[in-house]
Amino acid sequence: MSTATTAALELRDLTKTFSTRERDSVRAVDGIDLLVQPGEIVALLGPNGAGKTTTLDMVLGLTEPTGGSVRVHGQAPRRAIADGRVSAVLQTGGLLRDLTVAETVRMIASTYATHRGVQGVLAQADLATVADRRVAKCSGGEQQRLRYALALLPDPDLIVLDEPTAGMDVTSRRSFWSTMRADADAGRTVVFATHYLEEADAFAQRIVMMAGGRVVADGTTHDIRAQASGRVVSATCDDPVTTARRVRAHPAALDVGLEGDRITVHSSDSDSVARLLLTELDARDLEISSGSLESAFLQITAAPEQEDGR
Numbered sequence: 001m002s003t004a005t006t007a008a009l010e011l012r013d014l015t016k017t018f019s020t021r022e023r024d025s026v027r028a029v030d031g032i033d034l035l036v037q038p039g040e041i042v043a044l045l046g047p048n049g050a051g052k053t054t055t056l057d058m059v060l061g062l063t064e065p066t067g068g069s070v071r072v073h074g075q076a077p078r079r080a081i082a083d084g085r086v087s088a089v090l091q092t093g094g095l096l097r098d099l100t101v102a103e104t105v106r107m108i109a110s111t112y113a114t115h116r117g118v119q120g121v122l123a124q125a126d127l128a129t130v131a132d133r134r135v136a137k138c139s140g141g142e143q144q145r146l147r148y149a150l151a152l153l154p155d156p157d158l159i160v161l162d163e164p165t166a167g168m169d170v171t172s173r174r175s176f177w178s179t180m181r182a183d184a185d186a187g188r189t190v191v192f193a194t195h196y197l198e199e200a201d202a203f204a205q206r207i208v209m210m211a212g213g214r215v216v217a218d219g220t221t222h223d224i225r226a227q228a229s230g231r232v233v234s235a236t237c238d239d240p241v242t243t244a245r246r247v248r249a250h251p252a253a254l255d256v257g258l259e260g261d262r263i264t265v266h267s268s269d270s271d272s273v274a275r276l277l278l279t280e281l282d283a284r285d286l287e288i289s290s291g292s293l294e295s296a297f298l299q300i301t302a303a304p305e306q307e308d309g310r
Contacts, residue, residue: 006074008158008189009036009059014068016054028054030213031068036191038157041184043204044193047301051213052193056160059191060088073157084112084154089147091163097136101127101146104135108150115153125149126175140167145176159183161192165199177203201293211301224296231270231290235283236261243281250276266295 016029029051036042046052057063058070061077072080080086095104105122109115122128125145135143144167151159165173180190180203194200200207200221207224209217217224237243240258248256252269263283267273270288277283 007035007071008038008040008073009034009191010069010071011035011055011059012069014055014058014070015066016051016058016063017066028213029058029065032210032213032215034208034215034218036189038189039184039187041180041190041203041205042192043200043207044191044210045197045200045207045297046210050210050301052210053162054213055210056088056162056191056193060086060160080158084114085156086158086160087151087154087156088160089144089151089162089164091144091166094147094150095135095143098134100132100134101138101142101149102131104146105149105153109153112154116155121149121152124152124179126172126179141165141169141172144168145172148176156188158189158191161190163194164192165194165196173199197294197297207293209297209300217296217300221293224300225290225293231267231288232292232295233265233267233270233273233277233286233288235263235277235286237263237277237281237283243277243283246281247273247276 011032011034014029014032014034015027018026018028020026032051032055044052044056054063058065059072059077061081070077072086075083075085077086096107099107102118102122105118109118119128122131125148127142127145127149130138130142133142135146138146144164148161148164165176168176177199184190184205192204204221207217207219207221208215209224238261240261240263243263244256244258247253247263247265250273252267252272253265254268255266257264263277265273265277274286274288277286
């Protein structure tokens, strides 16, 4: 892994348009500007159809932009891949079921002119104890860690992850992200797409949200949370159905949910909702918290989206 000082990833006015039978053109990515510095851990979030997959495809050189530019450590994506500066961990595919874990790593290593040691990447991916296991016998989490080991072989400066911890248990997930943090501290850049909002909340240094082919929010987790309007009020009540009906009629109640005898209210005026619950509805064990990443995600990406993104 080199110590390049140029931007790890630079997208300038990036667009991608597809032709379809129904329409002459569909704009999946609509003028993205994004700068990622070496050593950052960046989560790419967005609903289905936001344009995340198309954007990552262009970063990896799998498809060419219609307009704008992509540079990976100052290089065109395919040149960066050929030089071993960028690797990807995809969620599915790419593994031969009849090979063992170690055989798979050795086979892929043989395709590189220079590469890291097989035992080293197996250890870093926490696969040393299952090195002799056939891929077909590996769990989903072990197969995902194998894809990560393969991505480490060229010692890339940038690693792109698509749902990187799918199939991993909680312990494996924490171990994986501990490794990612160590990589980032050593200068490697990590860009990952995930549907696990709690994972982005816990492990990303920076969150980029997309909707309709555009970047609609970009900042630290704290910055993104701050964009969620209102607070969350929760309380225990004896008659949750009646309580929920009364609270829904309150003008400051943005959204009301029930789980057992616990009511949760997303509110634009938490104090007035709290007074209603405590003084008129005999609620108890009341708690007020700031907006979550989930609520920020729902509010930020709820703006009208370009249905053609993917």
